[in-house]
Amino acid sequence: MTSLAARSARIPRLTRFGWLMGLYAENHRRLTRLFAPADLAVGTYRSSIGDGLDLQLDVIEQHRYTTELRMTYALLDPLTGEPDPSAWLRLYNDAHQLEATNCYVGRRWQDVIGMYPPPAELIGHRMRMNTFLGKWLEYLAERGHGMATLRPVEIHPPGTPLNEGPGGAAKKLAMNA
Numbered sequence: 001m002t003s004l005a006a007r008s009a010r011i012p013r014l015t016r017f018g019w020l021m022g023l024y025a026e027n028h029r030r031l032t033r034l035f036a037p038a039d040l041a042v043g044t045y046r047s048s049i050g051d052g053l054d055l056q057l058d059v060i061e062q063h064r065y066t067t068e069l070r071m072t073y074a075l076l077d078p079l080t081g082e083p084d085p086s087a088w089l090r091l092y093n094d095a096h097q098l099e100a101t102n103c104y105v106g107r108r109w110q111d112v113i114g115m116y117p118p119p120a121e122l123i124g125h126r127m128r129m130n131t132f133l134g135k136w137l138e139y140l141a142e143r144g145h146g147m148a149t150l151r152p153v154e155i156h157p158p159g160t161p162l163n164e165g166p167g168g169a170a171k172k173l174a175m176n177a
Contacts, residue, residue: 016123021097023130028091028098030137034146037067038093044153046074047145055145056083056153067091071136087133100126100133 014022031037035047040059047055054074061068068090072083088102117125 016120016127020123020127020130023127023134024092024097024099027100027130027134027137028096030134030141031089031091031098034137034141035150036147037069037091038062044155045150046153047140047149048151049144049149051143055140057150065092065094067093085136087129087136089133098133100129103129103132 035045035057037057037059040057040062042059042062045057045059047057056070056072056074058070058072059067060070068088070083070086070088072086075084076082077084085103087100090099090101091097092099
């Protein structure tokens, strides 16, 4: 009987922080399997599977060990005009972790938990955001999103006709001169 108690005492308990790090690792695996974002250039990409709900993936910054991303649908919140749902992501390439730093669903994190939340509340909030992200990534994979459906999106400066890319008007003038 004492050997059973001694054996169970040696089994480490998983803390909430440990659980959160596990979520980060699972989300990293899911996102890299779907889109391999560490290999993408900075820019905007769209994944379309023909259901009318295109996914937009913005690669904001690429650094040696991290990639900053935003993942959203092309839906806008009617009150703010911001994309909703939207997740701001930080991919740690060396540690194989993916952290949802902010999930915009009508409010910012400061509005949800305040400016100086206690650590337990902060970890709870991060667990909810990253659980949401994991479910979203799983849903995207089930629907058929992936590298095969991901295409770069050309961004046109305001005032430029869509058939002219950046510098298109200048090129036309030069050709007509």
